[in-house]
Amino acid sequence: MQNTTKNNEENYSKNQFENIDLEIPKYNAEELTSEEFEDILNKYKRILSEVNLWEKIGFSRPLGGLFYNFVLSIIGILIGLVFIGFLLSVLYPWP
Numbered sequence: 001m002q003n004t005t006k007n008n009e010e011n012y013s014k015n016q017f018e019n020i021d022l023e024i025p026k027y028n029a030e031e032l033t034s035e036e037f038e039d040i041l042n043k044y045k046r047i048l049s050e051v052n053l054w055e056k057i058g059f060s061r062p063l064g065g066l067f068y069n070f071v072l073s074i075i076g077i078l079i080g081l082v083f084i085g086f087l088l089s090v091l092y093p094w095p
Contacts, residue, residue, distance in 0.1 A: 032040075
C-alpha cells in the first residue's frame with residue numbers, strides 16, 4: 001500500500017499542478033487566529049481559482065470545431081460528387 005501511494009505522489013508531482021501545495025492539515029477552529037484563518041482561506045481560494053481555470057472554454061474550441069466540421073463537409077461533398085458522377089455514367093450510359 002505504501003509503494004502505490006508513493007508512486008501516485010510521484011506521478012502527481014509531475015503534472016500541471018505541481019506548484020500547488022495540497023496538504024490538508026486538521027485545524028481546530030477554536031485555536032486559529034483570524035490571521036491564520038485568512039491565510040488558510042486565501043490559500044484554498046488560490047488553489048480553487050487555478051484549478052477552475054482549466055474548466056473554462058475559450059474561443060479556440062468552438063473555432064476548432066467549426067473548421068473540423070468544415071473539413072469533414074468538404075470531404076463528404078467531394079466523395080458525393082465522385083459517386084454521383086460514377087452513378088450517372090452507369091445509369092445513363094448514352095448522352
